[in-house]
Amino acid sequence: MAMDPQLDLTRLKGVGPKLKEQLQRLNIESLAELLFHLPFRYEDRSRIQMIGSLQHQQPAVIQGEVRSADVLFGKRRSMLVKLADHSGVISLRFYHFNAKQKNQFRKGALVRCYGEARRGASGLELYHPEYQLLDDASEELPEARLTPVYPATEGISQQRLRLLMEQALEFLRDDSVPLNDLLPPQWLAEWHLPTLKQALLFLHQPPADVQLEQLLNGSHTAQRRLILEELLAHQLSMHRLRSKVQQDGAPVMTPAGTLKQQLVAALPFTPTNAQQRVTGEILNDLSKPVPTLRLVQGDVGSGKTLVAAMAACQALESGFQVALMAPTEILAEQHFINMTRWFEPLGIKTGWLGGKTRGKARNESLQAIASGDAQLVIGTHALFQDEVQFQQLGLVIIDEQHRFGVHQRLSLKEKGNLNGQSPHQLIMTATPIPRTLAMSAYADLDTSIIDELPPGRSPIQTVAVSDNRREEVIYRVASACQGGAQAYWVCTLIEESEALQCQAAENTAAELTEQLPNLRIGLVHGRLKAQEKAAIMAQFKAHELDLLVATTVIEVGVDVPNASLMVIENPERLGLAQLHQLRGRVGRGSVASHCVLLYKTPLSMTGKQRLQVMRDSQDGFYIAEQDLMIRGPGEVLGTRQTGLQTLRVADLQRDGELLPAVREMATHLWNNHPSVVDPLIDRWLGEAERFAGV
Template sequence: MSKLSKLTELKGVGPKLAEQLHKLHIHTLADLFFHLPFRYEDRSRITPIGALQPMSPAVFQGEVRGANILFGKRRSLLVKLQDHSGTVSLRFYHFNAAQKNQMSVGTTLRCYGEPRRGASGLEIYHPEYSVVRDDDPPELEAKLTPVYPATDGISQQRLRLLHEQATELLAQQAVDLPDLLPADWLQQWRLPTLSQALLFLHQPPSGTDLNRLMLGQHPAQKRLILEELLAHQLSLHKLRAQVQADQAPAVISKHALRNKLLAALPFKPTNAQQRVTAEITADLENPYPMLRLVQGDVGSGKTLVAALAACDLLEAGYQVALMAPTEILAEQHLQNLTGWFEPLGVQVGWLAGKIKGKARIQAQEAIADGSAQLVIGTHALFQDDVHFSRLGLVIIDEQHRFGVHQRLALREKGAHLNIAPHQLIMTATPIPRTLAMSAYADLDTSIIDELPPGRSPITTVAISDQRRPEVIERVNSACAEGAQAYWVCTLIEESETLQCQAAENTAAELREVLPHLRIGLVHGRMKPKEKADVMASFKAHELDLLVATTVIEVGVDVPNASLMIIENPERLGLAQLHQLRGRVGRGSARSHCVLLYKNPLSFTSKQRIQVLRDSQDGFYIAEQDLQIRGPGEMLGTRQTGLQMLRVADLMRDAELLPQVQTMAEQLWYQLPHAVEPLIQRWLGDAERFASV
């Protein structure tokens, strides 16, 4: 018999219901199988009333001992139900006369609901119920009852009926749903087949440990979790293979330009910088594109590592592009790299969204004819009208702000020469091991785990904004002793305008209270030149205090700044707070960060602030951030699929990742025909790679 695959082959599924199911991302019978319950109800046994527990839904049965209409703030029907073990109250706010009449004393009811503590002991609001007649008692369920993610217009009952039909077809092997994992793997790891796992999860037999199911620890769940994580891992293998199938410049350099740059610097690279540079050098000698992620805490010297990598490509006659997510960060790179490279005879180009008209045309021409050898810019470098003459290396800073597809778009910039540029990706947001093994499996990773000598540790304190006058006095005394300070105004609403307004108001307030201090202001709505001028004044110590929005999060280096005040730190993620704090402690003076919070703080905010007070280790902070916030927020735009995992949970299932990596390697090389079907089954439309 031919295998079924269409939803409309199920009874009762016409075009209208099919359209409603599409809202739940259910387009085929296979999608229906993978639309799994998010919890289960145990309606397979009757719990004595005396054994009912608050917040634990259960089936219970008893005799009506009283039914009264109460008139309080809202009219309600209160029914007392009793069995041999105790009494419980049922409360109905929506009822009619027929229901009231049904509840006559002596009637036996079977109910299902969730007990809560009320004024008269345990109460159940609006339980499901049926009248029990001695001659025809209702049957108990033989299996646990699944509860599915639903949408408007589709009831749980309708979803359950559809799944019952579908699982019957699956049990009869009438559905096209191949098992894509090798049989010997299932034996080795004691896992069920795909059909067995799905049949079990849609209809767990009574007596199944509900707690184990809720914790995702049942072998049937493990089977699907492994397969879903494997599909994501394979999608990244595929991405890497696509990129590395391209030809890239194989650069074997004598490092003349690099040596000139190092000789001109007033400091020596750290051991960690030298180690990472050697790893990059080895990559650049290969005839396929480097894909390397460099992680380094704030201030660890990633920019120098990127500059040393650029030297070898520039020396070989290739262009290098450095891209940053914000104009202020791109401008900081422009300033640093122009200072390092122009004395060595390298022409530095600049392209950002705000460059318009004639200046833009000139910048694009310099990039297209190759006279701009090192090009620095923002998202503007992605645009179709930007053409490179001979692009050999792309450096992307703070990659979590860019999607994978944007990074891949830069591959096309070398297509006319039949070469793809090498890719060096940098981040000051340390990536927890769990995310590195899952979301970043397409990249080789290097870690700069050493700060340059002479950095001072930062003391972090949390103070309520009710003590704001004390904090202002602290700023005053620090500046009087010759130090400089930042005052950071974080997001008030999801609005740049309001954020800038808050910074302007704070600057005005501080100028009034501290008229003798030189106070500057930087925010996102200022023109690039205005921002650059204020930053230059602050760096030259022509300003004592800089009031700013989070635009100073990355890229600003003022060694004399040793005090930072962060208002409303509870509004920011840990990684962002850690990066902001990294703007101080860049010189030898003792440095302090004051988190000026608003009461009352939520439990999560207290957790965050405590982590920041306890540690300056970016990797520890990132791990804690992942646990508190989850992977979705931390991944930004990078891998949309991982934020929509259907069965797996990156935090809960982290210990499976080494096994998944091994499985992905084996499957990729030994069973390549299973790779694409697995990716399609689990990722479908979420697999959006620019090159496909």
């Protein structure tokens, strides 16, 4: 944040090296950054409430006379103070106290305190309230305004933060902090918004007569002023990213299209209209001299792999290499099998590079990629590694982009070997991204949607069953398999540990083998070697197995049309998008299919809501919107990678409707006020943006 270097935090009373270091943990390194550290809620301490009128979980200021103060010795030592006014009595309970405090609460002393009333052993109690002793009952309440509560870190109390903020606001009032209003004045008038200075002063010290409701739901004009500016900064940072990429230019690819015709002619089916439309949009991009940046969204089973293959034809026929990258070894392997099956007969050589490719095989792969022998290269994150060099990389296709991080994909540019030009980029996802998220997290991309499923898919009936009916579910699996169907049994674990997941799957497989001796049961988990996994999947596909017990490794890309039943254990532990992905492994043939969500009781409210969404709908976009409402954007996209966690005042669920306007405003600033672009991005994204430009 550009500002006078003298306005260092040490200008504030009480800020020494230790506190400065603690503030750094909150990403506060200057006075201006302190001013942008906004309250996340407010407390109304401007009115004293009658003790008799307090409700459970209600925060309030109360005042009364001490009736008694006793130290109790139960499971934990505590001090219980009885406080009374003319309307009733309440207990204050302290688990941490000393002799001095015990003496302060002498009988008859006048105390004012603030806390949240909760039901306790002696009726309503206030646990560890903030309190002060009064000399006189008529002592004035603090100035009538709401008390801000700030995001804090260990070692910095609310009290300390409030005192620092008071000082910072003094600097702001007398204009020592040069905070420029970076938005055009006519916008402020149009949107009825305050200046930046007015907005900050208001949000740190709102008067008590403000509509608290407005502040809580983010609709106050002071908040809107900052929300708008923050969303603009994010959009502009995406603009900047896109224009950096597009400055480089890209190879123009306009081949005859024979390779694509041969590929389609060899398929046992005809591509859907949606697949053809989206392919057309991509091929149009590839024929331009600027790098394609396109996001292709398609619900489970809509055939994104074929779209990727048809797009690859244009680059391959123009003499360029194509890299196809997937986030997991199993999904990348699946792509490799498909692509090899489609392309080898057409004389195109495919190459493979996974994280587990070692030794001689790895050197051979690297050699084939560098010499251009491998024309279509499929792999995992391993393709990002330094020693991977392409002979001429013209198109990069990334599957499930949100697992990689918005900026990581740009590092592939160096590998292109295109004399300063950038390869084209195509990003595919089967996790439908709600429109609001797509407009912010992927604002640098054009979007295409494959909105049609191939014919012959059967709808999937979804039921939720509690785990005390497990025997019943096992019986159902047995009868389905004996009737010629095949089934998946998916084990999920809340621990991220792969070892524990594999163990759970092994135990389940052993238990089912014992209970269902007539069925042929296979097991797939993340710790098996690639060949073992492939062999078991092949057996399952060939119907040499009836039941496949698996961890979530089968989430994507596995296609066994005869499998028509899936049981998912502990579905409450997975995101809805992931459940939708898993469920999409059945219903790929013409038989009616079922998915059983075998949940652990008791389910939380959220858990119930989420499983209900899965039962109600098979539309990935609807499910993604619901997931966003229930869990928030960070989890839907895997926050760490998206940069979305840096939103400080804006909230994509609440403020999503502003995004269309914000996009236009960002373009306007970019074209007409270029001097404010960097300061705006810097103010809101600061360091995060600089690190992101990897």
